[in-house]
Amino acid sequence: MPFLSSIFSDTLQLFYPHICTGCGSDLLQKDHLLCIACLTKLPHTGFARFAANPIEKYFWGRLHVTAAHSEFYFSKGELVQHLIHRLKYKNDTAIGACMGAILADTLLKSGRFSAIDGLVPLPLYPDKERKRGYNQATVICNGMSPVMQVPVIDHIVIRQRFTETQTRKHRTERWENVDQSFAVANSTSLQGKHLLLVDDVVTTGATLEACGSRILNIPGTRLSIATLAHAPK
Numbered sequence: 001m002p003f004l005s006s007i008f009s010d011t012l013q014l015f016y017p018h019i020c021t022g023c024g025s026d027l028l029q030k031d032h033l034l035c036i037a038c039l040t041k042l043p044h045t046g047f048a049r050f051a052a053n054p055i056e057k058y059f060w061g062r063l064h065v066t067a068a069h070s071e072f073y074f075s076k077g078e079l080v081q082h083l084i085h086r087l088k089y090k091n092d093t094a095i096g097a098c099m100g101a102i103l104a105d106t107l108l109k110s111g112r113f114s115a116i117d118g119l120v121p122l123p124l125y126p127d128k129e130r131k132r133g134y135n136q137a138t139v140i141c142n143g144m145s146p147v148m149q150v151p152v153i154d155h156i157v158i159r160q161r162f163t164e165t166q167t168r169k170h171r172t173e174r175w176e177n178v179d180q181s182f183a184v185a186n187s188t189s190l191q192g193k194h195l196l197l198v199d200d201v202v203t204t205g206a207t208l209e210a211c212g213s214r215i216l217n218i219p220g221t222r223l224s225i226a227t228l229a230h231a232p233k
Contacts, residue, residue: 021086021095022079033098042102043073043080045230048110055230058205063212066194066222067112070202070230071103080229084200088132093139096200099228100143107196108148113224117193118153119144122211123182125159137199140228144198153195156186157211182211184218192220202227 020028022038034042047053048069055068072080083099086092107113121137129135141152160183184190197212202225212223 021092022083033095038079041079043075043078044106045070045073047230048106048112051112054232055202055205055225055227058202059209059212059225062205063209064216064223065212066224068225069103069107069110069113070227071099071106072229074201074229074231084136084229087139088136088200091133093134096136096139097143100140100198101147103140103226103228104144104147107144107226113148113196113226115194116148116150116196116224118151118190118195119148120153120157120195120197120215122197122199122208123155123157123159140200141198150196153190156184156189157215158183158185180210181207182214184214187218190215190218190221194222194224196224196226198225199227201229201231203231203233 018028018030019026020035020038021033022041023035025035025037027037028035045053047055048067048071051067053069055070056065059065059068074080074084083095087096087099107116119141121135121141123129123137124132124135135154138152138154141154144150145152159181195215197208197215199208202208208225208227212225215221215223
C-alpha cells in the first residue's frame with residue numbers, strides 16, 4: 001500500500017504540480033507554500049522585540065502606539081514584493097494567510113504583543129474590496145488569528161470615501177488624501193480594548209495614522225500596529 005500511495009502521489013505531482021509560490025520549485029514539503037530556500041531568503045526585520053524600533057518611530061508625535069512591527073523588508077523586484085503582489089492582485093489568499101501566520105508567530109515570541117484583544121484589518125474602500133473580492137489585510141488577519149488566539153474584528157472600522165493611490169505622494173499629500181477617510185461603525189463594542197491594526201505594507205504610515213486616530217477616539221482603547229512589510233522611503 002505505501003508503494004501504491006507513493007505512485008499515486010508522484011502521478012498527482014506530475015499532472016498537478018505542487019510548486020513553491022516564491023520561486024516555482026517543486027522541492028517543498030506537502031502542504032507548504034514556500035520551499036526551504038525561499039523561507040530562508042525572507043528578509044525578517046527583527047523589529048518586534050524592540051521598543052523605539054523604526055516602525056514605532058514613524059508614529060512618534062503623530063499617534064500614540066503601544067507597539068508596532070513590520071515583519072519583512074520590502075524591496076522592489078525581490079521575494080516579498082512578489083508574494084504581496086500575488087496576495088493583492090492574483091487572488092492568492094493562501095500566501096497571505098501563510099505570511100500572516102509567520103507575522104503572528106513573531107509577535108507572540110516578542111512578548112510585546114501578548115495582550116491584544118482583537119485584530120483590525122485596515123479597511124479598503126467598499127468598491128475596491130468588491131472589485132478585488134477580498135481585503136488583503138483581512139486575509140492576513142485570518143492567518144494571524146489562529147496563531148494568536150485573537151478574533152478578527154472586521155467591518156466595524158470602515159472606509160467611508162475613496163482615496164487616490166498613495167504611491168507617488170509625499171507625506172503631507174498622503175495625510176490630506178486619507179484624513180477623514182475612516183469611521184467607526186460600532187464604537188461601544190471596542191471600548192477598553194487593545195486593538196492591533198493590520199495592513200500589508202507600511203511606507204510613511206499616513207493611512208495607518210488616519211485609521212488609528214479614529215480608533216483611539218474610542219474611550220479606553222489602546223492601539224498597536226503590525227504589517228507584513230516595511231518599505232522605507
